[in-house]
Amino acid sequence: MSGSTLGALFCVTNFGESHGPAIGCVVDGCPPGMALTAADIQRDLDLRKPGTSRHVTQRKEPDTVEILSGTFEGRTTGTPIALLIRNEDQRSKDYGNLAATFRPGHADYSYWRKYGVRDHRGGGRSSARLTAPTVAAGAIARKWLGEAHGVVVRGYLAQLGEIAVPFRSWEAVAEREANPFFVADLEAVPRLEAYMDALRKSGDSVGARVNVVASGVPAGWGEPVYDRLDADIAHAMMGINAVKGVEIGAGFASIAQKGSEHGDEITPGGFLSNHAGGVLGGISTGQDVVVSIALKPTSSIRLPRRSIDQAGNAVVVETHGRHDPCVGIRAAPIAEACLAIVLMDHALRHRAQCGVPAGAAPRG
Amino acid sequence: MSGSTLGALFCVTNFGESHGPAIGCVVDGCPPGMALTAADIQRDLDLRKPGTSRHVTQRKEPDTVEILSGTFEGRTTGTPIALLIRNEDQRSKDYGNLAATFRPGHADYSYWRKYGVRDHRGGGRSSARLTAPTVAAGAIARKWLGEAHGVVVRGYLAQLGEIAVPFRSWEAVAEREANPFFVADLEAVPRLEAYMDALRKSGDSVGARVNVVASGVPAGWGEPVYDRLDADIAHAMMGINAVKGVEIGAGFASIAQKGSEHGDEITPGGFLSNHAGGVLGGISTGQDVVVSIALKPTSSIRLPRRSIDQAGNAVVVETHGRHDPCVGIRAAPIAEACLAIVLMDHALRHRAQCGVPAGAAPRG
Amino acid sequence: MSGSTLGALFCVTNFGESHGPAIGCVVDGCPPGMALTAADIQRDLDLRKPGTSRHVTQRKEPDTVEILSGTFEGRTTGTPIALLIRNEDQRSKDYGNLAATFRPGHADYSYWRKYGVRDHRGGGRSSARLTAPTVAAGAIARKWLGEAHGVVVRGYLAQLGEIAVPFRSWEAVAEREANPFFVADLEAVPRLEAYMDALRKSGDSVGARVNVVASGVPAGWGEPVYDRLDADIAHAMMGINAVKGVEIGAGFASIAQKGSEHGDEITPGGFLSNHAGGVLGGISTGQDVVVSIALKPTSSIRLPRRSIDQAGNAVVVETHGRHDPCVGIRAAPIAEACLAIVLMDHALRHRAQCGVPAGAAPRG
């Protein structure tokens, strides 16, 4: 019941701080016999890593992953897979002046109230850096989902501040060189670059929306009450740093919908719409699982903000470290990882209880 | 790791089907010595129960709760509290014609794909009736939170279909006779009644938004990674039937916010705003915990809908049972219960690890 | 993480007190589609129930089980199965004089120190009566293990006080009329009857050894570290009231064994011995799983014993309620249930991770 563990059967236990020796995770419950090397994981980590464009933090972290256990001769053995990422560019001095003050909108304050001790180096445990182990574990889940079930998990940045970027194609998202934003429409890139340049100059930050879609999910994954598939997705997504909202399918738009509009009709050829986002009654329907998340603007900004120090005195805080002006830009790989982990977990849970290969023809 | 259990230390294990002999739950982990009688729980159940106005399902269920264990001489003993609610008005015949067809937007289909068997009586396990045990367990959590920490958890209907009803006062919500909608502004009631009457006549249904607020939550409850307070709230809320979206604090509005707007400034007198919704870095800040959820329109409607039967043939479905045309109307007590359960769970988790009474002055 | 739940995937959540309204459990995680009626469960409960011979407690409890949920038309649906047993013969007055004193060897004292409240009626939650829900849940596990894997779980009383009764045949154990002791040799019965009659007359009690054997367990169930099959068996067995020791296979005899004697040799025809008790490295080998447990003598005896009351004053305690002079006599069905629950749990865990039908031919 470790609070730092995600998943019930495919279990990811996360550890580390942004400025400690290392971060990483232990992945327990992975089926044996799957081909797996560090390169399989590194690919996803490289998508998330900092310093890849001028629009994200300039911290230089190679984020090189080492597999410490759980594989033998290039295949999983069924035993825990420990993944290690050393911290290299730590520069704690950047943060020295923050040791005794709280940054507005930052977890400084709540951590200090909880633990009574404070690792003031960068975000410590609350740093977005701690999503790297999640991404690493997600790479394993994604590989298994693809090989065992043909499931594909993909995400994209759907809105950056006021600028919504509607989905055009997955090919656009994959253009990593031409598209530092993970948007699904390359034509939006110049406008976003200008927006980000102005934002960076202003010393401010902004929020974002990221959408994630899992295709090929068989019907039948999930549970009816409490640990529903959508509930576990919401848990994982809201567990990502800066996320303030989660939607499945039509999400908040379903408030104003009529039942005759929202309920997805079915024909012998399949569903006619997907307002449900691929989940009914907590259980997958076989349609795409569609998730959307809201990320708040980064709390560490250069603009002066009122706050207090640990003694309770009024102070003004300006943050000059290396921060993402929009954490949402690098969030698509993280959201994909979370969705993959939850789906794999429920694939195993379903197989445990119902036994038949998920996705097989319905019984009886 | 039962999928039907909510909470890690304050554990609610839910059982039952809408048309079986009984529904209920086992609540494990409640501290000993708290005064508790069935009347304490019945009060909350009565708020949720069907048949209280013409705007909700006409199923007549007294929803009388019996405490089977865990109390002695009117106090909790620290052992599991089993709560039993007999089903009385079952009328399975209403559903006979649905035995072999799937209702669009309903869990029929996904259950059948998962389990290969089907309890076609009403919603079976997917019925909103299964929120009653959650409400009952929530009543215990709410009582403990109030007595041990002065926490108050309250919810209201903030939007019904297209009609948003802004918060005016908690007193309005409490007017149960004059206010069958749990809205926070009595003046909105006539308009809502007219809206619902027309909706019912049309045979259609509609979605809703419910807001829940916990006041008095001490700083320090929650965990940094994965089992964050907001993540567990999202899990519980998305686990409620019909919920398609969850927001904490500014929620989806934070996408377009600047960091200089979103980050709540702090002064020696306290926070100046609450865009965070009372949670930073997964841990409570001492501000109100503010949650908003979107509920989809009921899937069971009288209007004809295209669907298939179990054999895969095209059919037209019209549902004539006794259904809520807007499940959101009775959802406020359910959302309150979920928030109370998660908060109590994290209160105990915090006490386990950090030992000091939560809410005590920060150490060191 | 409810402390009252046994099993990770096949989860049994136990509730109740000996003198409250009811006892029971919720069984979550059972595969769908298995035929199951109350009669299937009642059979095992009747083996454990009190009052069946003069050698056990004369409390009259029909222990009639009601299935509240989780089945439909005589088959499991995959949703939680709630089982209810009403307490009927409660006679709390028998215990009135114990309300403020502690019985030596009894959980009175530790409960009171833990919870600060005390349900002095009978054993309350510490009563052996709370093994009835375990037996009921075990009946479901046993049925599934038999149908899905051909596993048979059987136990017998191997020693009563000083009298060891070596195994002769399972047929002897099954002779319920002629054999009130669950021993595996009918010829021992008269000697045991005389022994028990003398013991009862003396007002004292005595311990016992119970052996349990699961046949037909496929190789491959279990985990390597921590949640080993043998570790989980030890947990379940030591969790039975009055159990003070657990052995797997050669158990304590292996201390003095040489490796050349203990290590079970293998031939193309199979293993040549079973000192391992069917478990190597925490994982089943395909041999019989063999478990032995030690049960202490009942603490409630008529003989005068020194103790204290709640105020700390010295008192003399004599217990005159209706107690088993040897709890081990009725323990075989309980130990069988525990073994069945653990085996089924690991069968599901194995299927989750490794996917192939357990017991299938080894891959690779």
Place this chain on the structure above:
Amino acid sequence: MSGSTLGALFCVTNFGESHGPAIGCVVDGCPPGMALTAADIQRDLDLRKPGTSRHVTQRKEPDTVEILSGTFEGRTTGTPIALLIRNEDQRSKDYGNLAATFRPGHADYSYWRKYGVRDHRGGGRSSARLTAPTVAAGAIARKWLGEAHGVVVRGYLAQLGEIAVPFRSWEAVAEREANPFFVADLEAVPRLEAYMDALRKSGDSVGARVNVVASGVPAGWGEPVYDRLDADIAHAMMGINAVKGVEIGAGFASIAQKGSEHGDEITPGGFLSNHAGGVLGGISTGQDVVVSIALKPTSSIRLPRRSIDQAGNAVVVETHGRHDPCVGIRAAPIAEACLAIVLMDHALRHRAQCGVPAGAAPRG
């Protein structure tokens, strides 16, 4: 629900193989603010490490632990503590000839049947080497138990093959130079040395008994049903490699005891005996918690043994790697660690539910 995690609130997740890059664990749930350095942990690891006398395996492993996270400026922060131990002396070539055969009494066979893949280097995951992370985590638990509650956990070798060595003093056990056996009587050492020399020469191995005692445990730790303190101790102990039996207090001796002998009488001055081993009804009584375990003889011996290879052919196996002829000799620190982990876990669980400092005067 990772099978490789021990503890519900103080959670130890173990990873690694004997011949992979590293072993280690993640310890989640440790209270913040406790002084902790690698040296605190190294002390216990050094007690368990191989190569310290001629009576144990000659594998040379410094077993140097690195703290990767969870501490800051020498104190725990409340976040996960990751511990890393690199494997250095791996010599896989020693095992090359075992790649395709099964060693009698060894987990080779059951692992292969479970996973269908096989890490034939040494024991892989089943190696006793994997107890090192448990010992490391136990050092943290032991330190917290001592500082927060004055609990002391100590173990000793009580029997080596046929030679029982009764307890004389804890001082004897602490004489690490003069006492390579962890026995509690230095006078027994010469006899044990001669015994072990002869055993080694014979190429055989032998079993052992280890006793562990926790002093200073307050009354009130544990749960009534299933997750009892004794049940969780049994789980942890039976989870140690080679353990085949676990006793609490009088253990198997209680079979032949009368109730008038076994039940520990209480006087205003305290208990008069401790047959219960410090646990009644699953909850600690305030007496010493007393545990005894049986360890089987090492399966890897030089003597020829009949077995089969992966193809099912009959083979003769002689094992010539570097193995402990009696794994029990180094087991005392491991058993201590397991007991410490379980006690700390229940200390936190108790504090979560009952809130008062464990060990405080009973309420009410």
